[in-house]
Amino acid sequence: MTSEKSGATIATVTVAPADLSASERQSIFVYLGVLIVLLTFGSPSGGLIDIPISFFLKNRLHLTAHEVATFRLIVAIPLYLAFVFGFIRDMWNPLEMRDRGFMLLFGGITALLYICFAITPMSYATLLIAVVLLTGSFLFVSSAQNGLTSMIGQQHAMTGQISAVWNVFLSIPTVAALLIGGTLSGMLEEENPDQAVRILFLAGASVMTAIALYALWKPREVFDNVRVEADAHPMEDLMRLVRHRPIYPALLIWLLWNFAPGSTTPLQYHLQNTLHATDAQWGQWNAIFAASFIPTFIVYGLLCRRFALKTLLWWGTALAVPQMVPLLFIDTMTQALIAAAPVGLMGGLATGAYLDLIIRSCPRGLQGTTLMLANSLYFIVVRFGDVLGTHLYDRYGGFAVCVIAITIVYALILPALLLVPNEAVATADGQMRVM
Numbered sequence: 001m002t003s004e005k006s007g008a009t010i011a012t013v014t015v016a017p018a019d020l021s022a023s024e025r026q027s028i029f030v031y032l033g034v035l036i037v038l039l040t041f042g043s044p045s046g047g048l049i050d051i052p053i054s055f056f057l058k059n060r061l062h063l064t065a066h067e068v069a070t071f072r073l074i075v076a077i078p079l080y081l082a083f084v085f086g087f088i089r090d091m092w093n094p095l096e097m098r099d100r101g102f103m104l105l106f107g108g109i110t111a112l113l114y115i116c117f118a119i120t121p122m123s124y125a126t127l128l129i130a131v132v133l134l135t136g137s138f139l140f141v142s143s144a145q146n147g148l149t150s151m152i153g154q155q156h157a158m159t160g161q162i163s164a165v166w167n168v169f170l171s172i173p174t175v176a177a178l179l180i181g182g183t184l185s186g187m188l189e190e191e192n193p194d195q196a197v198r199i200l201f202l203a204g205a206s207v208m209t210a211i212a213l214y215a216l217w218k219p220r221e222v223f224d225n226v227r228v229e230a231d232a233h234p235m236e237d238l239m240r241l242v243r244h245r246p247i248y249p250a251l252l253i254w255l256l257w258n259f260a261p262g263s264t265t266p267l268q269y270h271l272q273n274t275l276h277a278t279d280a281q282w283g284q285w286n287a288i289f290a291a292s293f294i295p296t297f298i299v300y301g302l303l304c305r306r307f308a309l310k311t312l313l314w315w316g317t318a319l320a321v322p323q324m325v326p327l328l329f330i331d332t333m334t335q336a337l338i339a340a341a342p343v344g345l346m347g348g349l350a351t352g353a354y355l356d357l358i359i360r361s362c363p364r365g366l367q368g369t370t371l372m373l374a375n376s377l378y379f380i381v382v383r384f385g386d387v388l389g390t391h392l393y394d395r396y397g398g399f400a401v402c403v404i405a406i407t408i409v410y411a412l413i414l415p416a417l418l419l420v421p422n423e424a425v426a427t428a429d430g431q432m433r434v435m
Contacts, residue, residue, distance in 0.1 A: 020156055020225065027221035032149050032162075033169035035103075038214065039145055040173035042110070042207035044134040045079065045379075048177035051286075052200050053127070054268070055279050060196075061124060065269045069390045071124075072265070072383055075131040079379035082139055086372025089143035090365060091232050098228070100215045102144035107212030110137040114205035122197045134204070139372070141211060146375070147368030148226070150359045154367065155227055160304025160312075160429040163356040167297040167348075171290050178287040229365035237366060246361040247370060249419035254354055254374050256413045259381035262389025262402025263324070270399040275333045288340035296348025300356075303349075309356055310425035313417055316350035321410045323347050324403045350413075360424050 020028075041048050057063045057071055078085075094101035117130040153162030231237065241247070271277040271285060303312060323346040326339040362370040392401045 024221045024225060025156075025158075027219060028152060028225070029161075029165045031219055031222045032145075032152070033165060035145050035211075035214065036149075036166060036169040037173045038207060038211045039142060040170055041177060042138065042204055042211060043142070044131050044138055044204070045076070046174070046177055048180060048207075049200060049204055051178060051283060052196075053131070056127075056196065057124075059279075065265050065390050066394065069265045069383075069386045071128065073387060075128055075135065076379050076383045078132060078136040078139055080376055080383075082143070082375040082379070083369055083373035085139040085143045086146065086368040086370070086375075087234075087238075087366075089140070089147050089368035089372075090237070091234055097215070099144035099148045100218065102140050103215035104212050106137055106140035107208050107215060110134060110141065111205045111208035111212065113137055114201045114208060118198045118201035118205065127197070130201075138208075141208075142375070143368050143372050146371035150362055150367040150371050151229065152222075152226060153359045154362060156225070157431070158429050159359040160309065160352070160356045161301055163352050163359060164297050164301030164304065167352055167355065168294055168301075171294050171297065175287045175291045178283045178290060180283075229367075231365055237369075240363055241366050241369060244361075244363040244366075246421055246424050247358075247363070247373075249416060249421075250354075250357045250361040250424075251374060251377055252419065253413055253416050254358060255377050255381050256409055256416060257320070257350065257354055258378045259385045259409050260324070260389075260406045261385040261409070262393055262399065263406060264382070264386045264389070266386075266389045266393035266399060266402050267327075269393070271333065271336055274399075275330070275336060277333045277336070281333055281337070285337055285340050288337060289344045292341045292344025293348040293351065296345055297352055300349055300352035304352070304356065304429045306428060308426055308428050309353065309360070310420075310422070312349065312353045313357065313420070313425060316353040317410075317413050317417060319346050320350035321414070322407060323410065324406045328400055328403050357420065357424065 040046050043049065054068060054072075057068050063071065089099070089102060094105050097104065113130075113134050117126075117134070120126060120130070122130075149162060149166055150159075153159040268282055271282055272279075277285070300312065300316075323343055326342055327336075330336045330339050358371065358374050359367075389402045389405070392405060393399060
C-alpha cells in the first residue's frame with residue numbers, strides 16, 4: 001500500500017511483505033511470465049511484427065533511413081499517449097474482471113483488427129493506419145499487464161524480483177522474435193507484398209487470440225494475493241499523481257536511459273550499408289544484444305535481495321555509461337556480432353534497477369498509469385532519438401557521432417541519481433517501504 005500525508009510530502013511507511021510461500025511466488029512469476037511472452041510476440045511494435053515491417057518499408061517500398069524513421073515516428077502516436085490507456089486501466093473495471101477483462105476484451109478486438117488488415121490490400125497509407133489502430137487496441141492489454149505486475153511487486157515488497165522476472169521474460173521472446181522476424185522478412189521477400197503482410201498479420205491475430213483465451217484463467221495463487229487499490233476518483237487521482245514527487249527522478253532517469261540517438265535506424269543502415277549485413281544478420285545482432293541482458297537480469301534478481309536499490313543504481317549506471325563504446329571498434333559484421341554481447345551485458349544491471357525504481361515510485365492505485373507513463377516516455381525518446389540519430393548519421397556520414405552522443409546522454413544519469421529520494425532506495429527487496 002501507499003501512504004501520502006500531502007501532495008508535497010513523501011510519506012514513508014515500513015511494511016512487511018505479504019507472507020507468500022515459495023510455490024505461490026513461483027506461480028505468480030510463471031503466470032506473469034507467460035503473459036509477458038505472449039504480449040511481446042503479439043505487439044505491433046514488437047520484433048515479430050516490427051522487424052519485418054521495417055524491412056518491408058526499406059526493401060519493398062524503398063524508403064530512405066529518414067523516411068523509415070518518420071514512419072516510426074507517426075505510427076508511435078498511440079505509444080506516446082500510453083499513459084492515457086494506463087489511467088483508463090486504473091479507473092475502469094471491464095466485464096467486472098479488472099485486468100483480466102482488459103485482456104479478454106481487447107485481446108479479442110486486437111485479434112479481429114489483425115484479421116481485417118490481413119485481408120486488406122496493403123500500401124504505405126494502409127500499413128500506417130493498420131499499425132496505429134492495432135497499437136491503440138493493444139495498449140489496453142499492455143496496460144493491464146503493466147498495472148498487475150507492478151501492483152504485485154509493490155504489495156509483496158519484491159519490486160526487484162518482479163523487475164528481474166519481467167525483464168527476463170521480456171527478453172526471451174524479444175530474442176526469438178528478432179531471430180524469427182529477420183528470417184521471416186527474408187522469407188516474405190519471396191512473396192508479393194499483400195501476401196507477405198497477410199502472413200504477418202495472421203500470426204499477430206493468433207497470438208492475440210491466445211491472450212484473450214489466457215484471460216479466462218484465474219489462478220488462485222495470483223489473484224487471491226492481489227488487493228484492489230483503485231478508488232476510481234479520476235480528478236483526485238490525477239492530482240495525486242502530479243503531486244507524487246518520487247516519480248519525477250525515476251522517470252527522468254528512464255528518459256535518459258532510453259534516449260539513445262542512433263541506436264535503431266542509423267545502426268541498421270550502418271550495419272547493412274557499411275558492413276553489408278543481411279536482414280537475418282541485423283536480426284541476429286539485435287537478438288544477441290537482447291539475449292546478453294538476460295544474465296545480468298538474473299544477477300540483479302539475486303543482488304536485489306542483498307543490497308539496497310541505491311547501491312545497485314550506482315553500480316548499474318557506472319557499467320552502462322560506456323555501453324555503446326565497443327561499436328567504435330568494429331570493421332566487419334563478424335566483429336559487430338561479437339560486440340553485441342558485451343554491449344548487452346553492460347546494460348542489464350541498470351535496466352533492472354531503473355525498472356525497480358519506477359515500480360517502487362508508483363503511487364497507490366495508479367500503477368497502470370505510472371508504468372504506462374514510463375512506456376510513453378520510452379517511445380517518445382526512442383522515436384525522437386531515432387530521428388536525431390538519423391540526422392547526425394546523415395550529416396556527419398558515419399555512426400561514430402551517434403556513439404558519442406549516446407555516451408554523453410548516459411553520463412547525465414549520474415547526476416540525475418542524486419535527485420532520487422533516499423527513502424525510495426534505502427532498502428533491499430523484502431524490506432521495501434511503499435511510497
